[in-house]
Amino acid sequence: MDSCKTLLVTGGAGFIGGNFARYMLETHADMAIVNFDALTYAGNLESLADLENNPRYAFVKGSVADKAAVERLFAEHRFDAVAHFAAETHVDRSLTDAELFIETNALGTQRLLDAARAHGVKRHVQISTDEVYGSLGPQGEFTEASPIQPNNPYAASKAAADFLVRAAFKTHKLETVITRCSNNFGPFQFPEKLIPLMIANALEDKPLPVYGDGLHVRDWLYVLDHCSAIDAVLHKGKPGEIYNIGGHKDVPNIEVVRTLLGILGKPESLIRHVQDRPGHDRRYAMDSTKIRQELGWEPAHNFEDALRRTVEWYLDNRAWQERARSGAYQDYYKTMYEERLVNAS
Numbered sequence: 001m002d003s004c005k006t007l008l009v010t011g012g013a014g015f016i017g018g019n020f021a022r023y024m025l026e027t028h029a030d031m032a033i034v035n036f037d038a039l040t041y042a043g044n045l046e047s048l049a050d051l052e053n054n055p056r057y058a059f060v061k062g063s064v065a066d067k068a069a070v071e072r073l074f075a076e077h078r079f080d081a082v083a084h085f086a087a088e089t090h091v092d093r094s095l096t097d098a099e100l101f102i103e104t105n106a107l108g109t110q111r112l113l114d115a116a117r118a119h120g121v122k123r124h125v126q127i128s129t130d131e132v133y134g135s136l137g138p139q140g141e142f143t144e145a146s147p148i149q150p151n152n153p154y155a156a157s158k159a160a161a162d163f164l165v166r167a168a169f170k171t172h173k174l175e176t177v178i179t180r181c182s183n184n185f186g187p188f189q190f191p192e193k194l195i196p197l198m199i200a201n202a203l204e205d206k207p208l209p210v211y212g213d214g215l216h217v218r219d220w221l222y223v224l225d226h227c228s229a230i231d232a233v234l235h236k237g238k239p240g241e242i243y244n245i246g247g248h249k250d251v252p253n254i255e256v257v258r259t260l261l262g263i264l265g266k267p268e269s270l271i272r273h274v275q276d277r278p279g280h281d282r283r284y285a286m287d288s289t290k291i292r293q294e295l296g297w298e299p300a301h302n303f304e305d306a307l308r309r310t311v312e313w314y315l316d317n318r319a320w321q322e323r324a325r326s327g328a329y330q331d332y333y334k335t336m337y338e339e340r341l342v343n344a345s
């Protein structure tokens with residue numbers, strides 16, 4: 001699209017959406033951003049405190065699954081484009097409450113597509129995930145042509161959303177683009193995901209729960225590289241297309257955990273192999289040739305340096321981390337992790 005003056009970012013109080021909102025305001029001096037977020041357990045406005053007084057930034061609280069709230073949002077603002085991040089994002093949680101994932105991830109996406117169409121929004125960028133492709137064997141990488149074979153309710157709800165986006169493009173000619181990115185890490189990630197969880201536990205000398213044999217492989221990308229990729233897709237991506245985004249950094253979980261312990265100077269005796277996640281995808285790896293060749297995107301950060309910097313950020317922001325790990329999270333942590341630890345011993 002030629003120019004995007006006002007961008008709706010959904011889920012901007014979460015990990016990637018918040019980093020993206022800040023990145024876009026810094027990168028595009030003429031862009032205004034409205035952040036629409038329901039502030040679930042994963043949403044935290046404290047992560048965006050530095051944007052509060054920015055005249056080009058506004059926050060609106062609401063759920064993408066709430067039809068009236070979405071209609072009000074689009075009636076009150078004129079958006080050039082939508083970058084849709086808002087989602088329930090944790091695979092483990094989707095194993096016990098799939099319905100919420102369908103409501104937010106699938107129905108919520110349809111609500112946004114309907115509103116975009118009704119209000120003549122020029123472009124909808126759907127932030128999807130490599131998990132829609134399912135699991136790889138020991139060789140190969142996912143391309144944009146790989147079959148959609150999700151293995152858990154989170155991945156299935158994201159795949160459903162991708163199909164709804166495709167349908168909006170095909171049937172209604174709404175200008176849509178889908179990005180499918182690998183695992184992100186960086187500042188402000190909720191400490192239920194592998195890297196921030198392991199950092200938080202190690203700092204408290206608590207056991208680090210590694211699922212199964214720990215040889216599951218994820219393709220890690222620093223969050224700001226994901227942000228620059230979405231920026232490229234927003235401005236230059238071809239309507240109706242899908243773009244894979246990956247870091248070409250395929251690492252077994254156990255190696256990520258050992259590296260973190262090394263950076264923190266903590267002993268490997270903290271590692272505890274626990275009961276595996278049901279339906280646990282063995283390996284993800286992304287072929288991102290298309291976005292590199294067609295849109296000229298390249299990641300700017302190297303894994304080891306970015307990981308070290310991420311650990312430093314968590315060390316400098318322990319209050320943020322401790323608040324994220326308080327309240328309702330405590331109950332969740334008890335059921336998900338402590339039971340697993342008990343079963344392991």
Ligand code: NAD
Pocket residue numbers: 010011012013014015016017036037038039040041042043044062063064065084085086087088089090104108127128129130158180181182183184185189190
């Ligand atoms: P997150 O869990 O950190 O944040 C999600 C945000 O969405 C939160 O602020 C939450 O309050 C908000 N939200 C949840 N339900 C909502 C609703 N009904 N209405 C409005 N807001 C709602 O997630 P994240 O890791 O930042 O992921 C953002 C997006 O990127 C998701 O769509 C996810 O599928 C995708 N993605 C994530 C990764 C990753 O490694 N984290 C990788 C690829 C793709």
Ligand code: TYD
Pocket residue numbers: 090091092183192193194195197209210211212216217218253277
């Ligand atoms: P996670 O951060 O939940 O992301 P995703 O499931 O979307 O890839 O998990 C990353 C990998 O780490 C995944 O293979 C599951 C594993 N894992 C653990 O071994 N222990 C943990 O406590 C967590 C949260 C994840």
